[in-house]
Amino acid sequence: MADRAQHRNLAFLWFTSWRMLWRDWRGGELGILAIGLVIAVTSITAVGFFTDRIERGLQLQSAELIGADLVITSSRPDVFDHIKDARAQAFSVAITQQFRSVVLGNDRPQLVEVKAVTTDYPLRGVLRVSDTPFGADEATTAIPARGDIWVEARMLQLLDLVVGDKVSLGAADFTIRKVLRYEPDRAGDMFSVAPRVLMNRADVDATDLIGTGALVNYRVLIAGAPGRIGFYRDDLAFSLRQGEQILTVEEGRPELNTALEKARQFLGLAALISVLLAGVAVATVAWRYTNRHLDTSAMLRCLGAAQRTIIQLFVLELLWLALLASTVGCVLGLLTQFVISGLLDQLLLTQLPPPSFRALLLGYATGIVMLVGFALPPLLSLRQVPPLRVLRKDVPVASVSRWFVYVAVVLCMFVLLYWQIGDLKLVSIVLGGITVTLLVLAIAAFGLIVLLNRLRGRVGVAWRFGLANIARRPASSVIQVVAFGLGIMVMLLLSTVRTDLLDEWQHSLPAKAPNHFVINVQPDQVDGITDYFRARGVEGTRLYPMVRARLVEINGKRVRTGDYESERAKHMITREFNLSWAEQMQVDNTLEAGDWWGREDFGTPLLSLESKLAKTLGLKLDDVMSFDVNGTLIDFTLSNLRRVDWDNFNINFFTVVPPGVLEDKPASWVTSVYLDDQQRQQLGELVRSWPNVTLIDVDTIMKRVRGIMERVTLAVEFVFLFTILAGLAVLYAAIQANQDERRFENAVLRTLGAKKHTLMLGLLAEFTTLGALSGLLAGLAATGLAWTLAETVFRFDYRFDPTVALSGIVSGTLIVVIAGMLGTRSVMTHPPIQTLREGAS
């Protein structure tokens, strides 16, 4: 029995709350609440879907560095025994076989790096080829047909060959069919001396080259679902035989990753701001909404409804609304996401994985938390509405501790946003910044309003009304100034700071950023190479020395991969370090800790370490890193940490030491230069004069990075549209916030004989003051926030711009006056008797 009663009660709640929703909807109450929610949900899901795809895309992209998710490498062909097992587990498998050999072409021999591959190679990433050495390149999923080879441009120049020529390799003849421009898993071999020849593995036997004692590297490439690959790798660890080694996805190409990372930050920023703004809009309207429901609530109480029932009804009504609005937002978000990824899709080396539906969950969570969170505090105060309010409107309503709830809401939003954006620093700064801004705005607004109140006795009639209007309702005026201020601040951030940030970012990769690396230069060739470039109009070429070294001990303790948690740390300590030496720090580096050495330190084994690496390895100043340099153990003391921008394509080193320490060790020299198309055509000369020197062409990858920047800029602008919408929603909400009061006041004033003209002037004065106040505060806040963002997140130098505050005042006044006058039109046309009959107070 009790059960049935309960069911009936539940059904009552569901139906009544649903009906209440429709009734309120018809009354036009909920429009702006819904709009705010839809904007928030749309922008968070759109960016959520997208960043999620990018995230997984990045992972795939890193996988390209080894051409697979997992590689087993060995110098013995029995590594292929693993193939059966991997195939049995339904992984994709490909094989590569690499060895050095000599190609004969034009009767000249050339040492080459041969790589023989099977059909599916590479499993991750794509090859790019072209028909002429420096012609337009295109992606391909094919591999060389039997009897064909694809070769690096360098080889064609070395041997004076063109595409279509025949060469011999071992016992077989091959036709050069394509120029190999990009090979995803070449990264590790960047320093190889010989040019690449790519061939079909089916042709290997015909060359008769294997088995004659040649050093061959056999690889099994494996790809599959991330989770299963992880398990497979763990299993493999037990079944590995001697000489076999597993390569897994480590770090991606730093330049591309940096670009995509920035893209994510920008998009995240846009989404964050939209969500927070929409939150402010929702909070502003929720306040009015509940105010209006005070009467309903009191009435329901008079009719005998329990407090609990009333709250349940309202919460359910809000939940209905949140569900509806979130659904709309999610659908829009999904659509938007397609636009964004459409803009970016072609730019990644891989196809983006399809959207995952985690973002949907987040969309709904955001919608519900936001609406219930922001509307709940005022709702809770409904519970305290005494039934007496039905009789007397001036019965005060005790307010519950709203702060507690607001703090809870902010925390919830923080968790949600962090979950979605995944950038703790960005989320903290923006959320903290906006919270602080809100507080500062509120306090400043309150102060100014108190000042205005003093003023109102001393100004003319229209201004007097305007100022009185503001001062008359301090609470809603503060809310208005804050909301206006926030809206304008965001617009300012978007119009001035956005372009600044994006410009700075694009400038970080200047048009003439180096597009070629020259490596493997021997000490006696340094002057020759420098002269070579100078003679061809390439100025300021600086060569850097580097000595290979292996990290052996840290603070006297042998380094072991097992001592490190992070994959990156494991990878970094096992790879070869390139120690360079320099008198001065490179100008594009920034000293973060310690001091750069002086002349008196030359010859002392000090070490300057890149700061991120220091963090990864947990190193601090004065730690000792011992390197094995060509058989000698040298203890270097960490004397300073540098920040390095890896994305500008300059030569940079993780480890730099003072001059006078490594000069007697075998060093090679490297440099990076920018070459235009004409200068590139002459590179053959360089290679012929210094055959041991290796040239690496990064033009393709640079173009890609630049392309990403351009498209990301577009995508960001697109997402910022939502932010603008959210800003407008806030403005609208702010105008609406005290529309009832305004309507009532105007009705009374008109009853007392005020002319439209007078009322308009009063409103004009009011909105001008509000706009100017909010604009001023917004300008200051925008400058502060932009500076903080530039300094701490995006790491640009922000140039302080005093005109932002000025344009804040001007645009604030204009926007608020126009929006205000438009928004209050109905106030002016509504017959006063009706307004007074409705009893707005």
Next chain:
Amino acid sequence: MTGVESKTFVEARTLGKQVSTREGVLTLLDDINFSIAAGTSVAILGASGSGKTTLLGLLAGLDMPSSGDVMIDGRRLNDFDEDGRAQLRAELIGFVFQNFQLLFGMTALENVMLPLELAQAPHPRKTAAEILERVGLGERLGHYPNQLSGGEQQRCAIARAFATRPRCLFADEPTGNLDSETGKHIIDLLFELNSEQGTTLVMATHDAQLSRLCERRLRLDAGRLVTPEEIPADG
């Protein structure tokens, strides 16, 4: 009263008001005709919902009729636009509401100053203070409406209505929200000021006893004037 030549101040001519609702067109007032002489007091008597507030609203130009005309001091309200009617109100008309309708963010003094400022009267502050003194709120000038009792709020509203010395005052159930004791004081005040200033008074009420204080009574029933002309006192 017949034969006495007195100037008509307020006149309704075939006045009608209809509103369209979801359920169809609703007639609130139908074919209302009467005239009120300057300086007299008239009660509009009727049950709740009979259309009293609607009628007063039309007479004061706070709303527009669907048909017919309102004449104030010989001028057709229909000939004026919203601003013209506002101007007329500022010059000629005062209004007292059942629920006071004071502005909550303004002090008693500022509320009373409002119509004076709007009419650009000289010394609004001084005049307002005087009239507040007159209604017994001399000590409460700086108080806000929510610091005043209902009766005090209505006094303040009356002060606001009389501040510009209007030729005609419309009072819509001025005691409707007050207890009978306070209501009586308010009515006394209203009539005192009315006779001091020689104002034409049009008061809507559902209270037959109250209506007897007026020189004439008009009875409204479901939007129609039941007795178009004079109801004899105690008739």
